[in-house]
Amino acid sequence: xxxxxxxxxxxxxxxxxxxxxxxxxxxxxxxxxxxxxxxxxxxxxxxxxxxxxxxxxxxxxxxxxxxxxxxxxxxxxxxxxxxxxxxxxxxxxxxxxxxxxxxxxxxxxxxxxxxxxxxxxxxxxxxxxxxxxxxxxxxxxxxxxxxxxxxxxxxxxxxxxxxxxxxxxxxxxxxxxxxxxxxxxxxxxxxxxxxxxxxxxxxxxxxxxxxxxxxxxxxxxxxxxxxxxxxxxxxxxxxxxxxxxxxxxxxxxxxxxxxxxxxxxxxxxxxxxxxxxxxxxxxxxxxxxxxxxxxxxxxxxxxxxxxxxxxxxxxxxxxxxxxxxxxxxxxxxxxxxxxxxxxxxxxxxxxxxxxx
Amino acid sequence: xxxxxxxxxxxxxxxxxxxxxxxxxxxxxxxxxxxxxxxxxxxxxxxxxxxxxxxxxxxxxxxxxxxxxxxxxxxxxxxxxxxxxxxxxxxxxxxxxxxxxxxxxxxxxxxxxxxxxxxxxxxxxxxxxxxxxxxxxxxxxxxxxxxxxxxxxxxxxxxxxxxxxxxxxxxxxxxxxxxxxxxxxxxxxxxxxxxxxxxxxxxxxxxxxxxxxxxxxxxxxxxxxxxxxxxxxxxxxxxxxxxxxxxxxxxxxxxxxxxxxxxxxxxxxxxxxxxxxxxxxxxxxxxxxxxxxxxxxxxxxxxxxxxxxxxxxxxxxxxxxxxxxxxxxxxxxxxx
Numbered sequence: 001x002x003x004x005x006x007x008x009x010x011x012x013x014x015x016x017x018x019x020x021x022x023x024x025x026x027x028x029x030x031x032x033x034x035x036x037x038x039x040x041x042x043x044x045x046x047x048x049x050x051x052x053x054x055x056x057x058x059x060x061x062x063x064x065x066x067x068x069x070x071x072x073x074x075x076x077x078x079x080x081x082x083x084x085x086x087x088x089x090x091x092x093x094x095x096x097x098x099x100x101x102x103x104x105x106x107x108x109x110x111x112x113x114x115x116x117x118x119x120x121x122x123x124x125x126x127x128x129x130x131x132x133x134x135x136x137x138x139x140x141x142x143x144x145x146x147x148x149x150x151x152x153x154x155x156x157x158x159x160x161x162x163x164x165x166x167x168x169x170x171x172x173x174x175x176x177x178x179x180x181x182x183x184x185x186x187x188x189x190x191x192x193x194x195x196x197x198x199x200x201x202x203x204x205x206x207x208x209x210x211x212x213x214x215x216x217x218x219x220x221x222x223x224x225x226x227x228x229x230x231x232x233x234x235x236x237x238x239x240x241x242x243x244x245x246x247x248x249x250x251x252x253x254x255x256x257x258x259x260x261x262x263x264x265x266x267x268x269x270x271x272x273x274x275x276x277x278x279x280x281x282x283x284x285x286x287x288x289x290x291x292x293x294x295x296x297x298x299x300x301x302x303x304x305x306x307x308x309x310x311x312x313x314x315x316x317x318x319x320x321x322x323x324x325x326x327x328x329x330x331x332x333x334x335x336x337x338x339x340x341x342x343x344x345x346x347x348x349x350x351x352x353x354x355x356x
Numbered sequence: 357x358x359x360x361x362x363x364x365x366x367x368x369x370x371x372x373x374x375x376x377x378x379x380x381x382x383x384x385x386x387x388x389x390x391x392x393x394x395x396x397x398x399x400x401x402x403x404x405x406x407x408x409x410x411x412x413x414x415x416x417x418x419x420x421x422x423x424x425x426x427x428x429x430x431x432x433x434x435x436x437x438x439x440x441x442x443x444x445x446x447x448x449x450x451x452x453x454x455x456x457x458x459x460x461x462x463x464x465x466x467x468x469x470x471x472x473x474x475x476x477x478x479x480x481x482x483x484x485x486x487x488x489x490x491x492x493x494x495x496x497x498x499x500x501x502x503x504x505x506x507x508x509x510x511x512x513x514x515x516x517x518x519x520x521x522x523x524x525x526x527x528x529x530x531x532x533x534x535x536x537x538x539x540x541x542x543x544x545x546x547x548x549x550x551x552x553x554x555x556x557x558x559x560x561x562x563x564x565x566x567x568x569x570x571x572x573x574x575x576x577x578x579x580x581x582x583x584x585x586x587x588x589x590x591x592x593x594x595x596x597x598x599x600x601x602x603x604x605x606x607x608x609x610x611x612x613x614x615x616x617x618x619x620x621x622x623x624x625x626x627x628x629x630x631x632x633x634x635x636x637x638x639x640x641x642x643x644x645x646x647x648x649x650x651x652x653x654x655x656x657x658x659x660x661x662x663x664x665x666x667x668x669x670x671x672x673x674x675x676x677x678x679x680x681x682x683x684x685x686x687x688x689x690x691x692x
Contacts, residue, residue, distance in 0.1 A: 001587060005469070005477035135422055196472040216586040217593040 006197050007245070013184075013194035017151055018141050023082055023177035027100030028061035030294075033051040036311025038099050041145055044299055046158060049152055054198065056087045064102040064182075068226045072112075073091035075127065078120075081110050082128040085136035096139035097148060098109045102222045104144040105182025108190050110284035112136060142190075144183060146260035147294050150192055150200045153207040161304035164210030166255070167327035172211035173255040176290075177243075178222060178268065180261025201258050204295055208302045210256070217248035223271060224263030229280040242271035245292075246283045253285075256322055257292040265315075268292035276352035281355040289317035301328060308334050318355050332356070358383050359689050362444055362454035364432055364625065367395020369416065369678045371662025372461035373392065377421035379639040380529055385452055386426040387444075390626065393418060393426065395462050397671060401492035404534040404560035406526075413671070432628050443657065455692070456628030456658045456685050457632070459642060460678070463619035463664040466513030466521070472510065474615055475585040481593055482510075482585060485528070485616045488535055492542075503611035506539055507595060508532045508550040509582045513555060514618030514668075523639040526620030526668040529556045532616045533569040533577075540573040548575045549608070551582050551597050559670060580606075585613060632659050642666050652681040660685055 022045075045051045059243050060082065065106070067077040077137075088096055098104050116120035128134050164173040179198045184191025193199030196219070202212050221228075223242035228234045245268070259265040262345050272289040276282050284290045292315070293301075300310045307328060312319040313335045323330050336344045359382050363370045366388030373654055375385035390399060394417070400410035415431030424486075427446060434445040442454040469475035469486050476482045481499050491497040514525035529552060536548050555577065557563045569575045574688045580598040588594050593610045599644045621641045629642065633656045652660050662681040663674040 002478055007468075008477070009472060194472065197478065214587070216588050218586060219584060352682060 009197050010193045010199040010202075012166075012190060013189065014054070014198070015143075015147065015190075015192060016274070017143050017147055018095045019051075021052045021093060022054070022095045022097040022143070022148070023088040023091055024145075025059050025062070025096070025098045025103065026055070027103065027262045028065070029099070029266075033262060033266045034200065034294050034297065034311055034314060036314075037294040040296045040300040040305060040310055041099070041149070044156070044296070045148060045152075048221065048303065050141055054093060056091050059084055059087055060102040062098070062103075062106050063102070063246055064106040065226070067106060068102065070227075074097070075120075075124065076114075077106060078110050078125045079131065081107060081138045082124050082133055082216060083134060085138060086128065086134035088139060089135070094140040095143065097143045097145055098263075099145045101144065102263075104183055105186055106177040107142050110185050112187065114138070120299030123172055126129050134275065144191075144200075144236075144260070146183075146200050147192060149295055149299055150203050152284050153204050155159065156299055156303060157207045160302045162204065162302050162326045162328050164208045164256070164302065164326070166299075166325045168325070172209055173325065174252060176206045176209040176213045176214050176215065176218075176249050176252075176254045176257040177205060178218075178257055178259045178261075179294075180259070180264055181225075182220060183260060188214045201260055201295060204298070210296070211248065213252045213254050215249045215252050217245045220245050220248075222259075222261070222264035223267040224261075229263075229267070238267065239356050241272060241322045242267050243275055246272070246275070250283050251292075254290055255325060256298070256314050257290055258295055258298050260295050261293060263297070265292045268317060269316050273353050274352055277350060277355045280352050284317070284321065284322075287352075288321050289318050289353050290314060291319050291322050301326065304328075306330070306334075308337070315356075316350075317353070320356060359456075360385055360452065360454040361456050361458060361685055361689075362387065362432075362442060362451075362452055363458045363460055364389075364628065365460035365461065365462055365586040365665070366393040366426065366428070366667060366675045367462045367663065368397050369665075369681075370395075370458070371417045371421050371460065372675050372678035372680050373458055373460060373685075374424045376679050378424055380682060380686045382686065385454065385669075386421065386422050386424055387430050387432055387446060387452075388426065388428050389431045392430050393421065393428070396486075398421075399486065399490075399493075400489050401536065402534070403671060404530045405540075405559070406532050408533065429626070435628055435631050437632075437656075437658065442498075443565055448623045452470070455689055456660060458660045458662055458681055458685065459629070459632075459634070459665055460662045460681075461533070461622045461625040461665045463668065464622050464624075466511060466519075466525075466533060466616050466617040466620050468615045469521055471512055471516075471615070473584050474512065474582065474613070475587070475593075476615060479592070479593055480591060481611060482613045482615065485531055485535060485614055488539070488614050492538055500612060503539075503543060503546055504610045505547045505608070505610045506536075506543075506549070506614065507593075507608070508536055508548070509608045510550065510552040510616050510617060510619050512615040513620065521618060521620065522637070523668065524556060527670050528560075528616040528618060528668075530559070530562050530565060532614075532678070533557075533565055533575070535614065536575040537565075537573045540575065542562070546611075548573070549610075550575060551580055552577060553579070555648065559672070578658045580607075582613075595646055597644070618631070619664055622665060625665070632656050634659060634661075639667065652677065652684045658688065660688075679680060
C-alpha cells in the first residue's frame, strides 16, 4: 500500500463546506434502526460545537427508497425533494444537510439533473405549486451529515474522552470503514476522497486514534442494495454480499466497523446474527460479532456519551467487548431501560452469537 | 535549394521526416524538448509483432539524422507567421526562420492513476506497460519478484467514456500480447492473463501473434474488463472482472498487474498549436486537414502534421506518415 497515493487522491477530492447554519433533514429508516444517531448528531453539532442546525417538523422522507425500488417515477421523487427545499427556503436557510446517504444521492442526482435539464426543473416547480402551493429555492450547499462530522473531526477530537485505542494494549483499534454506495459512487466529486478511496470515515478514524483496515472487499456492497433485500426472494443475495465482506475482513481481526449509511450498519449487524445461526460462525473474538456502528455513535462514544443513550443496545452484535476495549464505563442493568428507567424488555438470546 | 523546415518533436515521426527532407535537399531543423531523440520508442525494448529490438530501429533512424541540425532540451516558446514564412523563438532564446513547420509532437501516455479503480500509485504491484517495457530493457523492477500470476488490462484510458477518451488507442492490444509473451519468456512457470474488450489485431502478423500468444506461450485471454483492484494481507492483488464469454464474474489473486495505458494528445504543444491556429479533433488530438487526402495538412498554410499528434498510431503508420509529410512539404516549397 502506497499511502502517499491515497493522500494525493484525498487532496484532489476535498470540499469547501460552510461552517454553520444548516437545514437538517432526517432519514426515514435510521430513526427506526438507530434512534440515537440523529439525536446525537444534533446534540454534538448544536451543543458541543455550538452550531446552528435547524430541523423543520414538516419535513418528510426524500422518496429515495421508493425511487430506487422503482415504485415511483423520478418526477415524483423530485417533487418530494422540491418540497423539502421549499421548507428550507421558508425556514430561512441556504445550506442543506441530510442524514441519509441515499437521500444525499437523490438530492445530488436531482440537482445535477436540473442543472443539465432546466426544463425538468421548471416542470417540477409547477408540480410542486399544483400539489402544495409551495415554491422552492435550490440549496447553496448540499452536505451529507457525515461531511459535517468529518469537517469537525478535529474539534471532536479535542473533546474526546475515549479514543479509538485498546486501553489494555495501548494499540489503536483496527477499524473497518464502510461507505454507503450513494455517497460518492455516482458523483465522485461530491464526496470527501472520491469514489474509490473515500476519506470521509477514514479521516474520522485517524483523527480519533484508530487504525484503518483496508481489505480486499472494502468497496463491496453491504448487502442492502434495495432490490436485493426488498424483494423477499432475493434476500439470499443480500446475505451473501455481507458474508463475502466478513470473510474478507476476518483475517485483519477488526475491532469495529464504522458506516455512514442507514442500511449498511443494519445489514452488517443483523446478517452477522443470521450467518451465526446458519453456520455457527462468528467474526469477532470469543463468539462475539464485530460491532457495526454509525459515525454518530462512534463520535458519541469517543466524546463520552453513555452507550445506552446512544442507542447501542439496538445493535444485534453485542457492544460490550468494544466498550471494554475502549475503557468506556457502562451499567449493564441500564441496557434495556428507556427514558425514566422504563423497562423496555429484553430480546431473546441468539444461540450462536454472544449477545452480552 | 536550402529552405529551413522546422520540425517540432524528435521522435519517430520527426526523425523520419527530417531524414527524408534532407534527402530532398531541404534543411530540416529538429527541436526536441527532451534530452534525446527517439521519443517513446527509445524507451521500448522490443517491437511487435516480430519482437524486433527497438534499439536497432532507433539507431538506424538516428544515423539518418546525424547531420540534421537538432536542438535537444529545447522547446519552441513562440512562433509567428508572415509573408516570408515562420519565425520561431526557442527556449534557449535562439530564433529560427522556416518556410514550413511540421508538428511531430507525438503523444502522452495516459496517466494510469486516473483510473482509480485499478489502484496504480496505491497498490505496490500495479504497474504500467511503459514500466514493464523498462523492466524488459533493464531487468530491474522491485515489483517483479519471480511472479507466479500476472495480469494485463487492455484499454486503460481508451474506449472509456468515464475518462472522456472514447477512441481506440490502436497499439495496446498487440503490445499487451507481445509483453505477455515476453514475461512468459522470463518467467516460464508464471500464469499470464490478459483482460480485453476486443482484440484489435489489425496489422500484418498481428493475428499470428495472437495465436502464438495462446499456443506457444499459454497466455489466457479473457474477454472482460477488470472493474476493481485491491490488495490482500500478503500484498497480493485481488482483481474482479467479468468473463463475458462465460457470462460469469471472476475474482483472481495476482502478483503483478500491468495496465496497458493508452495514448493521449501531447498537451505540451498546446500553446504553440494555438498560436498556429490548429484546432483539436473530437478525440482531443490535432485536427488535420482531412482524414483521406489531407492527412498531413492542417487549417494553416505551411503547417503540417505527422505521427501520433493527430491520433494513436503504430510505428509503421508513423513512419509512413513521416515519409508522406516530407513529400507534402517538398511539394509545398516547390510550388510557392
